[in-house]
Amino acid sequence: MKTTKTNKELAGELNVFLASLQLFYSNVRGFHWNIKGEKFFELHVKFEELYNDTLLKIDEVAERILTLSETPEHRFSNYLKISAIKETSKVSTANDTVKNVVESLQTLIKLEKKILKSAQKADDEVTNSLMSDYLKEHEKLTWMYSSFLG
Numbered sequence: 001m002k003t004t005k006t007n008k009e010l011a012g013e014l015n016v017f018l019a020s021l022q023l024f025y026s027n028v029r030g031f032h033w034n035i036k037g038e039k040f041f042e043l044h045v046k047f048e049e050l051y052n053d054t055l056l057k058i059d060e061v062a063e064r065i066l067t068l069s070e071t072p073e074h075r076f077s078n079y080l081k082i083s084a085i086k087e088t089s090k091v092s093t094a095n096d097t098v099k100n101v102v103e104s105l106q107t108l109i110k111l112e113k114k115i116l117k118s119a120q121k122a123d124d125e126v127t128n129s130l131m132s133d134y135l136k137e138h139e140k141l142t143w144m145y146s147s148f149l150g
Contacts, residue, residue: 006122011070013118014127017111018061018072019079024104025054027088031097039094050101050141057134064127084111098145105142109135 032047062072073079080087084107091097112135119127 006124007068008070010115010118010122010124010127011065011068013111013115014061014065014068015070015073016082016084017108017115018058018065019081019083020085020108020111021054021058021061022076022079023083023085023087024108025051025058027085027091027100027104028054030088031091031101034092035094035097036092037094043094043097047097053137060130064130067126068124084108095149098148102142102145102149105138105145109138109142112138 028047028051032044032051035043035047062074065072073082085104088100091100112131116128116131116135119125119131
């Protein structure tokens with residue numbers, strides 16, 4: 001696929017999404033390690049499932065950027081600058097970790113919807129399909145984690 005202005009713009013949005021996925025991954029990995037309290041066993045497992053799934057998405061998004069003939073961002077210093085999700089620290093209770101997951105998923109959903117619009121405008125069916133799949137998963141996870149909070 002040759003580089004076009006549209007591909008470059010779409011890849012830019014995908015790099016913001018990639019950075020956001022990386023920060024989400026890092027935060028959830030930290031929740032997995034640091035969760036405390038009566039919900040430890042339940043959330044420890046759920047967070048592991050979530051970060052493993054996110055790791056797969058990170059690779060898919062990076063490969064999609066490459067397919068658009070652009071370069072996926074790989075520097076964590078730049079992830080911190082462009083990510084829509086910020087680092088968390090000292091979060092170890094069930095409600096605080098799950099609230100953060102829900103807020104982060106909502107942020108990812110907004111990015112996915114934005115990329116969907118751009119992909120439709122670019123007539124990029126592959127990126128469109130990828131974002132549709134992620135959107136479906138993240139909306140369901142948002143509902144499930146929100147249900148945990150009551």
